[in-house]
């Protein structure tokens with residue numbers, strides 16, 4: 279389980295997160311929603327150690343993460359797929375995956391697990407990453423992060439800019455992740471996608487999780503969406 283306990287963080291003089299607490303367990307999808315600038319990306323960057331908490335603690339299965347360097351946090355089992363994917367466009371699908379596999383003891387087995395999850399990537403192993411569709415690129419970015427065998431995966435708006443059929447593909451991918459037992463924190467702007475894939479939806483406002491509800495308690499017309507997302 280990943281827990282943030284009263285974490286405060288921000289940039290230089292600007293405090294973005296104030297005493298923010300949250301937790302996510304293996305096999306669970308926690309979706310973070312909120313207005314532009316609410317701090318959703320900052321939560322992910324703070325977990326990764328790219329923004330340092332000024333106070334509070336972050337733990338993975340009881341072990342402190344916030345005292346470790348960023349590479350130690352990734353190695354401890356946190357995978358991060360930032361907005362915009364950051365693939366190596368001229369390298370093939372296979373080569374992009376190999377980069378993710380470099381630190382693994384049994385790379386062949388890990389690669390096979392990832393390709394079983396994403397048969398579309400297996401069909402396109404020799405294709406340059408830049409020639410994949412947007413949804414396939416997102417899949418490759420997620421697949422590359424999974425090559426690190428993370429316990430927790432942080433996904434920042436994976437469906438942004440994708441057409442509906444590709445969004446459906448990303449939803450299926452997140453469902454598949456749940457079955458592998460990975461804990462997922464998903465930043466998402468779309469209400470329908472959040473309702474379809476999340477176990478819980480946390481609304482970020484005022485530097486905190488202002489409200490958190492089981493997705494099954496919410497519907498597209500729920501007040502919480504009006505309050506925090508403005509739909």
Ligand SMILES: Nc1ncnc2c1ncn2[C@@H]1O[C@H](COP(=O)(O)OP(=O)(O)OP(=O)(O)O)[C@@H](O)[C@H]1O
Pocket residue numbers: 289292294312313314315316317318319320321
């Ligand atoms: N590198 C930075 N330096 C200074 N301020 C920053 C930096 N990155 C983000 N911020 C500020 O921190 C606040 C939170 O930004 P963040 O990107 O976490 O929000 P968000 O909820 O992910 O927004 P969006 O939905 O627009 O992606 C914003 O006011 C933003 O301007």
